[in-house]
Amino acid sequence: MSTSTLRLATRGSDLALRQAATVRDSLASRRLTVELSEVETTGDQLTDELIHRLGKTGAFVHSLDEKVLAGELDAAVHSMKDMPTERPDELVVAGVPERGAAEDVLVTPEGIDLADLPEGSVVGTSSLRRKAQLLAERPDLVVEPLRGNVDTRIEKLLAPSLQAEHQERHEAEEERKGEAGDPDSDYEHPYEQDVEAWFNGLAELERRALEREPDTEYDAIVLAKAGLDRAGLTHHVGTTTLDPEQFVPAPGQGALAVTAVDGDLAADINDRIDDTQTRVETTVERTILAELGGGCVAPIGIHARLAGGVVRTVVRVLSQDGTENIQVSRDLPVERHIDAAQDLAAELADRGADDLIQAARRDSEGADDDAATAREEDE
Numbered sequence: 001m002s003t004s005t006l007r008l009a010t011r012g013s014d015l016a017l018r019q020a021a022t023v024r025d026s027l028a029s030r031r032l033t034v035e036l037s038e039v040e041t042t043g044d045q046l047t048d049e050l051i052h053r054l055g056k057t058g059a060f061v062h063s064l065d066e067k068v069l070a071g072e073l074d075a076a077v078h079s080m081k082d083m084p085t086e087r088p089d090e091l092v093v094a095g096v097p098e099r100g101a102a103e104d105v106l107v108t109p110e111g112i113d114l115a116d117l118p119e120g121s122v123v124g125t126s127s128l129r130r131k132a133q134l135l136a137e138r139p140d141l142v143v144e145p146l147r148g149n150v151d152t153r154i155e156k157l158l159a160p161s162l163q164a165e166h167q168e169r170h171e172a173e174e175e176r177k178g179e180a181g182d183p184d185s186d187y188e189h190p191y192e193q194d195v196e197a198w199f200n201g202l203a204e205l206e207r208r209a210l211e212r213e214p215d216t217e218y219d220a221i222v223l224a225k226a227g228l229d230r231a232g233l234t235h236h237v238g239t240t241t242l243d244p245e246q247f248v249p250a251p252g253q254g255a256l257a258v259t260a261v262d263g264d265l266a267a268d269i270n271d272r273i274d275d276t277q278t279r280v281e282t283t284v285e286r287t288i289l290a291e292l293g294g295g296c297v298a299p300i301g302i303h304a305r306l307a308g309g310v311v312r313t314v315v316r317v318l319s320q321d322g323t324e325n326i327q328v329s330r331d332l333p334v335e336r337h338i339d340a341a342q343d344l345a346a347e348l349a350d351r352g353a354d355d356l357i358q359a360a361r362r363d364s365e366g367a368d369d370d371a372a373t374a375r376e377e378d379e
Contacts, residue, residue, distance in 0.1 A: 005034070005035050006027065006032055007074045008037065008075050008077055009064040009073040010036055010039065010076070012039070013149055014150075014151065015150055015230060016077075016079075017036070017038070019077060022230075022256070023095075023097060023273070024036060026097055026272075026273050027273060037067075039076075040063065061078050068259060068260060069090065069091060078257050079255075080251075080255035080257045080282055080286075081250045083252070083286075084295070085289055086290075090262055091262070092260065093258070094258050094265070095257070095273040096255060096256070096274055096278050097275055099254050099255040100255070101225035101226045102244060103224075103225045103244050103254075104222050104224060104247055105224075105225045105242060106222055107239050108237065110238050111239065112240070114220075114240065114242065117138070121220060122219050123141050123142070123144070123218065123220045124145070124216065124222075125222045126146050128320060129248075129250055129300060131143045131299070131322070133301065133318065134222065135323075136322035136325055137322075146221055150227050155209040157218050157220070157237065158205075159217075162209050166210060169194075205236055206236065224249075225241060226253065226254035248301025248315070249302075249303050250301065250302075251286050252285055282304075284311050284313055284340075287338055287341035288315060288345045291346065291349075292345050292348065292349065292353060297357070298317065298360035298361065299360065300315075300316070301314075301317075306334065309333065310333060311331070311332040312330075312331050312332075313329070313341070313344065314327070315353075319356055319360070320360055326352050328347065328351070332344065
């Protein structure tokens with residue numbers, strides 16, 4: 001290595017810092033000193049851009065990688081699913097640590113399953129893929145844009161129910177006070193705690209939710225399980241993990257990638273933290289995505305899982321409204337997984353995936369910016 005301390009670029013969001021810290025700690029356990037350096041990206045500055053348009057330009061990735069290419073920093077850590085399939089030739093994915101959960105989760109205050117959501121329930125997501133798959137499964141749902149990082153999204157989900165409970169507790173407290181002077185009253189207070197004690201027992205995230213004035217009341221939201229786990233927020237809500245064979249995750253979801261200039265440092269990082277299984281799985285997913293050419297403009301789910309000598313792969317390409325769907329499951333031979341992934345992508349294109357992707361691209365180019373959702377940051 002050229003330096004005694006590896007300078008690792010990361011975005012400055014809470015989730016990005018948590019993810020970068022896992023890479024730092026992994027490298028540190030292998031006797032490499034790492035210093036995190038926060039870099040603001042274009043995606044962080046453009047908070048009201050459509051997520052699929054940001055994805056087309058790698059808005060969360062390029063600013064970090066530019067620092068690496070310029071020699072200002074040594075390496076950068078990214079969420080794999082944010083990374084464009086094309087990158088500068090001199091820059092390599094030096095390390096792919098062991099993957100977190102790849103699945104999506106349905107998040108509700110009570111932990112309701114997708115099938116049990118009442119008809120017409122409002123579900124929040126900023127992902128074209130998640131929206132299309134939700135509507136394919138439950139066309140009666142109302143899918144609304146959901147802005148913000150993981151914490152903010154959870155706060156928006158919890159705000160209506162917490163505010164309703166606060167109001168009910170306050171009214172019960174006022175009624176109790178009014179009845180206190182009447183010896184003939186048989187009023188029984190419905191809560192063991194008074195409002196103040198209840199409020200003091202709330203977590204900080206719940207208190208912030210209580211103070212929100214949400215513009216949309218969500219019955220449920222969909223997030224990446226890995227992001228929710230890494231943010232440490234699962235105990236605040238009920239979650240149902242969605243079957244990745246049906247609700248197919250984004251390519252690279254749950255995985256991190258460390259980029260560096262090709263050379264000795266990249267090889268050193270690879271030796272220390274690269275996980276073979278995750279590398280194979282994400283290579284298959286990203287190869288198929290690159291061959292299809294959908295990027296972030298089309299609803300595409302790709303999930304690969306290494307199992308012995310095969311990579312079990314499921315691909316789902318949908319129309320944006322979920323009414324059209326092409327899905328293929330295949331066991332790809334691990335010894336030629338890249339070639340097999342390319343062949344599978346070609347088969348999908350021939351079966352109509354290319355038509356769906358081109359239609360999505362036309363819809364994206366004609367989209368109205370006033371309907372902007374927001375950047376997706378949930379892993």
